[in-house]
Amino acid sequence: MKHRTFFWFFLPTGLAMLLFIALPIVSVVIQSLFIPHEAVLITVESCGPFGCKEQTSIDQEATAVLRAAEPLGRFAGLGIYFDRGHLALSEVADAWRSSESFAEFYGHLRNLPFYRAMAFTLAFVFVVTPLVIVMGLIIALAVNSLHKRLKGLVIFFSLLPFVINPLVGSLVLFWMIDSRGILGYSLQWLAGDPDLSLKASTGLMWISLMVYGVWHASPFAFVIFYAGLQTLPKDQLESAQIDGASRWQQVRYVVVPHLMPLVTFVALIQLMDNFRVFEPIVGFNASAHARSLSWAIFNDLGGETRQLSSAAATSVMTIIGVAILLSPVLVRTWRDFKGKT
Amino acid sequence: MASRAQKMPVSLRIASSAFVGVWLVMAAFPFLWTFWGSFKVELDFFSIANWTNALTGAQTKETHGSAFTGAGYHGAWVEEGFLRNIINTFIVCFFVVLSSLTIGTLGGYALSRSAYRYTFWLLITALIFRAMPPITLVAGYMLPFFEWNLWGILPTTIIVLVAINQPFTLWMLHSFFQSIPKELDESAKVDGCTQFQAFRHVIIPVMWPGVITTGLFSFLLAYNDFAVTSMLLAESNRTMVPQIAAFLGTTYTEGNVMFAVAAVVSATAPLFILVMFFQRQIVSGLTAGAVKG
Numbered sequence: 001m002k003h004r005t006f007f008w009f010f011l012p013t014g015l016a017m018l019l020f021i022a023l024p025i026v027s028v029v030i031q032s033l034f035i036p037h038e039a040v041l042i043t044v045e046s047c048g049p050f051g052c053k054e055q056t057s058i059d060q061e062a063t064a065v066l067r068a069a070e071p072l073g074r075f076a077g078l079g080i081y082f083d084r085g086h087l088a089l090s091e092v093a094d095a096w097r098s099s100e101s102f103a104e105f106y107g108h109l110r111n112l113p114f115y116r117a118m119a120f121t122l123a124f125v126f127v128v129t130p131l132v133i134v135m136g137l138i139i140a141l142a143v144n145s146l147h148k149r150l151k152g153l154v155i156f157f158s159l160l161p162f163v164i165n166p167l168v169g170s171l172v173l174f175w176m177i178d179s180r181g182i183l184g185y186s187l188q189w190l191a192g193d194p195d196l197s198l199k200a201s202t203g204l205m206w207i208s209l210m211v212y213g214v215w216h217a218s219p220f221a222f223v224i225f226y227a228g229l230q231t232l233p234k235d236q237l238e239s240a241q242i243d244g245a246s247r248w249q250q251v252r253y254v255v256v257p258h259l260m261p262l263v264t265f266v267a268l269i270q271l272m273d274n275f276r277v278f279e280p281i282v283g284f285n286a287s288a289h290a291r292s293l294s295w296a297i298f299n300d301l302g303g304e305t306r307q308l309s310s311a312a313a314t315s316v317m318t319i320i321g322v323a324i325l326l327s328p329v330l331v332r333t334w335r336d337f338k339g340k341t
Numbered sequence: 342m343a344s345r346a347q348k349m350p351v352s353l354r355i356a357s358s359a360f361v362g363v364w365l366v367m368a369a370f371p372f373l374w375t376f377w378g379s380f381k382v383e384l385d386f387f388s389i390a391n392w393t394n395a396l397t398g399a400q401t402k403e404t405h406g407s408a409f410t411g412a413g414y415h416g417a418w419v420e421e422g423f424l425r426n427i428i429n430t431f432i433v434c435f436f437v438v439l440s441s442l443t444i445g446t447l448g449g450y451a452l453s454r455s456a457y458r459y460t461f462w463l464l465i466t467a468l469i470f471r472a473m474p475p476i477t478l479v480a481g482y483m484l485p486f487f488e489w490n491l492w493g494i495l496p497t498t499i500i501v502l503v504a505i506n507q508p509f510t511l512w513m514l515h516s517f518f519q520s521i522p523k524e525l526d527e528s529a530k531v532d533g534c535t536q537f538q539a540f541r542h543v544i545i546p547v548m549w550p551g552v553i554t555t556g557l558f559s560f561l562l563a564y565n566d567f568a569v570t571s572m573l574l575a576e577s578n579r580t581m582v583p584q585i586a587a588f589l590g591t592t593y594t595e596g597n598v599m600f601a602v603a604a605v606v607s608a609t610a611p612l613f614i615l616v617m618f619f620q621r622q623i624v625s626g627l628t629a630g631a632v633k634g
Contacts (some may be wrong), residue, residue, distance in 0.1 A: 001455040005536045010463070013448030013507050020504030024481030031480060071484055107455050139364050142357040145349060152620070157369040158617050159623060164372075166563040167582055168620060171589075173604065174380075180387035182374065182395065215367065220627065227628035232458045247353070264540050276474035279567050282586060294476045294568070301479060301572055308480055315477035322472050330465070337461055 009100075025319070032080055034073040039063045073309060080313040088112045113296065114314070121292045123206070124277050125325075128213035129270040133263060135214055136221020141251070143222070144229045150204075155223070162219035170212050170283030177208060205289040212280045217273070221266045228262045229255070256285035271325050275318075293318045372609065376550070379606045380409040383599050413603035423584065423604050429495065430564065430580040436499045437563040438556050441506045445559075446552060450540055454523065464515065467508035475505050476568040486573070493575030501569055506562050510555055516629050517551030518544070554626040557619055564612070581608045598620030 001009075042059040047054050082089045095108035109115045143154050161169060176183040179197045188196045198204045232255060240254050256263075278294035281287055287295065293314060300311035349357070374395075378386040379403045388394040398408035405412065417423040452460050482501065486492040521544060529539035545552070571583035579587065585608065588601040616623065 001451060001536065003457070006455045006457075009447045009451030009536075009540075012444035013511060014463075016444060016500075016504040017467070017470060017507050020482075020501055021473075021478060021508075024478040025473075027481035027485065028477065031484065043486055071488060101413045138360065142360045142364075145354070145357055146361060154365060155624065156616060156620055157365050159369050160372060160613070163561055163565075163612050163616055163623070164609060165567070165582055165612075167567050167586060171585070171601070171605055172375045172609075175386070175598075176371060176374065180385060185388075185392050201601050219368070223627045227624070244349055247349075268450065272472040276476070278474070278476065282567075282589075285589070297476050297480065298568065298572070301476075301483070304588050306483065308483055311480040315480050318477050319473055322474070323469075326469065326472050330469075333465065 014141070028312045028315050028319075031072065031288060031308055032316050033075060033077060035076040035080060035309050036073040036123075036307075037063065037066050037070070040066060063270075080309055081317070084112070085310055086114045086313050088114060094337055117291045117293050117296045120206070120290045121275060121277060121294075121321075124210060124213060125274040126294065127210050128217065128274050129267060131210075131214045132217045132221050132270055133266055135218040136225050136266065137256075137259070139218065139222040140225035140229055140257075143226060155226075158219045158222055160219075161215050162217070162223075164216075166216060166279035167283050169216055171281040173215070174209075174284045199285070202289040203283065205286050209277075209280050209284060209286060209290055212284070213274060213277065216280075217270060220269070224262050225259055225267055228259045234257055268326075268329055272322065275322060293321070298322060372613075375602065375609075376606055379413055379599070379602045380411065381596075381599075382410065382412065386599065386602065396532045399588065414598035414607070416597055417600040417603040417607070421588070421600055423581075423607065426584040427579045427607065429574075429578060430582075432495060433570070433580055434501055434560050434563045437502045438559045440499070441510050441559045442552060442556050444503070445507060445510035445514050445555065446545070446548070447540075449511050450518050450544065452511065452515045454526070456627035460626060464512070465498075467511050471508035471512070474568070475566070476572075478505070479569060479572045482573065483551055493578060494575065495574070495578055498570055498573045498578075500572060502563050503594075505569065506559050509562065510559060513549065513558065513626065513629060514557045517548065517555070520551075521547060550622070551629075552623075553619075554622040554629070557622055558626055559613070560615075561612075597612065 039058045040062040042058050042062070043054055043056050044056050047053075081087055084091060091112055092109065094103055099105035099108060110119065117119075139158065143158075144153065145153060164172075171307070175181050175182075177187070178184050178197050179188065179199070184196075184198060187198070188194055198208050236254050237250060240250050245253065276294050277292045278298060281292060281295045282292055282298075291299075297311045297314045297318065300307040300314065359375060371432055378395055381395065381398050382404050383397050384400040385394045390401075391399075394400060401410050402408055404410070452463060459503060483492070491497045525547070526534075526536070526539040529543040530536065534542065565582070567582045567586065570580050571586060574580065574583060576587075581604070585604050588604060
């Protein structure tokens with residue numbers, strides 16, 4: 001295809017991505033370097049019969065004018081990145097100096113909002129992703145051995161947790177694990193503790209969120225692996241059998257290597273998607289126990305006071321996080337590409 | 342399972358069937374339970390006294406005279422005006438699917454037919470864009486949209502959703518287009534078609550399955566979005582999902598959780614129907630990305 005034709009074909013989608021993805025990234029980076037104007041204070045001397053007093057008040061008009069003239073706010077450099085709500089450099093340094101053990105230092109870190117969100121996000125990513133892959137593989141193997149007629153039905157119901165809206169899906173589960181819901185009630189009965197509530201404990205809340213994550217994403221892994229199983233070379237399996245491989249060995253040395261490219265693919269997609277975990281925290285009403293980076297951005301943006309700059313700084317750091325997670329894949333793709341040309 | 346040697350021993354067969362059974366219950370039961378419960382009163386759905394109340398609807402009978410009640414739906418649809426949100430959702434989804442397919446097929450086709458190096462870089466850029474959580478972009482939209490008075494209305498949200506969906510749409514359509522032989526458009530061009538005519542009259546007619554599959558995923562992305570719609574839509578223009586989130590804030594305090602339950606069931610029903618009719622396309626769409634990618 002000629003450059004010219006390519007250009008016209010690609011223009012609409014390219015323009016959409018440029019205007020609404022690339023430029024907003026630039027805008028977010030710029031926004032993160034500015035902080036909102038402080039209110040303009042005005043000092044008036046008011047003199048009464050008992051002498052003069054100086055009164056300081058906010059000059060609403062001047063503040064509004066200033067904010068309208070420079071909506072970005074005033075330049076702060078990297079100030080926002082280092083403040084208490086984000087990287088909290090001075091607090092971390094203090095904690096490092098005052099802590100005697102690593103555990104104590106970690107305890108201090110857990111109290112800082114950014115590190116807290118980071119801890120949950122990373123824990124979620126690295127617990128849920130492997131579990132999703134294992135779960136998806138087991139379901140695929142089990143469904144593959146079913147009778148043909150049943151397969152369609154099983155796939156139909158399996159897709160539901162995946163296509164469901166994450167907020168709606170987490171709400172459905174949340175109402176069930178409520179201490180008055182059926183799962184919460186059963187858990188109380190199983191544990192023999194009528195006061196057991198998943199909502200009250202941070203550990204249990206984390207586990208619930210991760211269970212939700214696995215429940216939501218397993219169908220995706222299952223469908224991919226199931227499709228991969230359909231292309232499994234029969235002769236390889238048979239020769240493995242003739243060589244006396246047990247069923248487990250067949251899975252381990254024939255099926256899994258065959259599915260390996262798909263495992264990489266699922267892992268990649270899951271890393272990206274789990275890193276943005278956010279809806280379940282809203283649905284489970286879990287912000288007291290677990291906060292993710294996306295939740296922190298959402299929280300800054302919402303409400304009466306839209307803290308754009310703070311949200312922007314967290315956004316930039318989230319994007320950097322995604323880039324770091326993705327870098328091995330990018331490097332590999334680049335090598336493949338260079339090898340080809 | 343063709344050969345006799347491949348046949349599973351009975352114990353393994355039972356274990357595997359049992360596992361599928363457990364998984365089916367995990368996948369489907371929450372939805373059935375919530376659907377059933379949405380026709381009950383709150384005291385039955387969240388039963389303190391006895392969990393079987395949720396099945397029999399003892400309290401519901403006492404309040405409404407029958408074991409089933411549409412009170413939750415009435416509350417959500419009529420009193421809270423959820424119908425408005427449903428209509429908004431379908432307006433947004435319709436236009437998002439239409440526009441992302443239009444510009445996505447053009448772009449995906451170009452990417453699959455050009456052999457130059459920049460196509461690789463464009464695809465990689467799209468992959469990076471796909472990896473970024475949409476919420477990270479929202480802080481960048483806010484200020485310009487406020488300045489130009491674009492915030493809060495449906496068209497803005499539609500355009501933003503189309504743009505956010507493009508990377509994914511491009512990747513998917515690109516892999517579908519690659520599976521269509523290049524000779525097809527070359528022979529059309531030999532017959533005197535321009536590139537666009539070849540695309541429009543030769544390629545698109547054989548691409549319908551791929552376009553429908555991609556359209557389904559565009560629909561799902563638009564329908565399921567929460568981060569962007571909740572931030573960019575004013576209260577009067579909300580779609581379903583942000584409205585459900587807004588219910589959560591008010592209903593827990595006002596004691597009409599059943600409104601939210603009914604709203605959740607209403608939002609799930611279209612997806613249920615979608616999966617029922619398009620199961621094959623969804624599966625093929627999921628695997629298309631994996632096999633090529």
